[in-house]
Amino acid sequence: MVQPSFDAFQAIADPSRRKMLRLLSKDSLTINSLGEHFDMSRPAVSKHVKILHAAGFISIQDIGRERHCTLKQDGFHHLQEWIDYFDKFWVSKLKKLETLLNNKSQNKK
Amino acid sequence: MVQPSFDAFQAIADPSRRKMLRLLSKDSLTINSLGEHFDMSRPAVSKHVKILHAAGFISIQDIGRERHCTLKQDGFHHLQEWIDYFDKFWVSKLKKLETLLNNKSQNKK
DNA sequence: ATAATACGTAACTTTTAAGTTACTCAAACG
DNA sequence: CGTTTGAGTAACTTAAAAGTTACGTATTAT
Numbered sequence: 230m231v232q233p234s235f236d237a238f239q240a241i242a243d244p245s246r247r248k249m250l251r252l253l254s255k256d257s258l259t260i261n262s263l264g265e266h267f268d269m270s271r272p273a274v275s276k277h278v279k280i281l282h283a284a285g286f287i288s289i290q291d292i293g294r295e296r297h298c299t300l301k302q303d304g305f306h307h308l309q310e311w312i313d314y315f316d317k318f319w320v321s322k323l324k325k326l327e328t329l330l331n332n333k334s335q336n337k338k
Numbered sequence: 339m340v341q342p343s344f345d346a347f348q349a350i351a352d353p354s355r356r357k358m359l360r361l362l363s364k365d366s367l368t369i370n371s372l373g374e375h376f377d378m379s380r381p382a383v384s385k386h387v388k389i390l391h392a393a394g395f396i397s398i399q400d401i402g403r404e405r406h407c408t409l410k411q412d413g414f415h416h417l418q419e420w421i422d423y424f425d426k427f428w429v430s431k432l433k434k435l436e437t438l439l440n441n442k443s444q445n446k447k
Numbered sequence: 448a449t450a451a452t453a454c455g456t457a458a459c460t461t462t463t464a465a466g467t468t469a470c471t472c473a474a475a476c477g
Numbered sequence: 478c479g480t481t482t483g484a485g486t487a488a489c490t491t492a493a494a495a496g497t498t499a500c501g502t503a504t505t506a507t
């Protein structure tokens with residue numbers, strides 16, 4: 230897994246880029262076929278693809294003059310790790326609450 | 339869970355806001371105490387907090403003239419759901435590969 | 448009652464992101 | 478070998494985000 234050169238969080242901040250990832254979850258697509266789903270110029274699509282690639286969300290395979298974009302796990306992993314950190318926070322918060330409740334019920338005895 | 343009025347993905351696109359969430363995972367903080375960790379004016383901090391709140395990442399409790407910010411799960415859930423969708427994609431991709439490999443080994447027999 | 452504190456709002460500036468058009472290049476096609 | 482097709486780059490415009498200062502308003506402290 231190569232170090233991403235673009236912030237994953239910023240990459241998915243744009244709705245068009247999120248839509249692109251959704252489309253790519255159905256099928257590998259070229260720049261043009263991807264662009265058919267959007268109301269924007271091809272260079273704009275190109276830019277978005279570049280960002281998604283730099284952030285590790287897609288891999289690109291050049292076949293002749295076409296560029297085939299495929300979903301890649303790296304970017305998603307990065308996000309998952311971030312969320313996992315906070316997940317731990319909730320778990321420990323629950324544990325604290327649990328301990329608190331246990332102590333209370335013990336006091337009643 | 340109230341419908342968020344701000345896009346969760348955009349909310350965490352900003353590094354300062356992500357740092358704020360990290361800080362809040364350690365402790366509930368007021369606007370000012372939060373701001374101490376940043377090199378920006380207090381109104382700027384206020385704006386970020388507003389966004390995090392609107393996106394469902396924090397809850398705010400007014401105590402006198404202070405505003406206490408606490409981490410909230412809603413925003414994180416939203417993100418997790420999004421990632422989960424793609425997780426399914428990887429799983430099904432793996433299954434397809436598995437089936438493919440099984441068929442190949444059967445042909446050998 | 449007055450001063451200090453904690454914060455929000457408004458108006459504005461600056462920065463950055465997203466989009467455009469015009470152009471270029473290389474691969475495929477006839 | 479000229480032409481079409483798929484895509485990248487450069488220069489620019491537009492729009493949105495992030496930040497600022499100046500000011501207003503409750504709440505707390507003296």
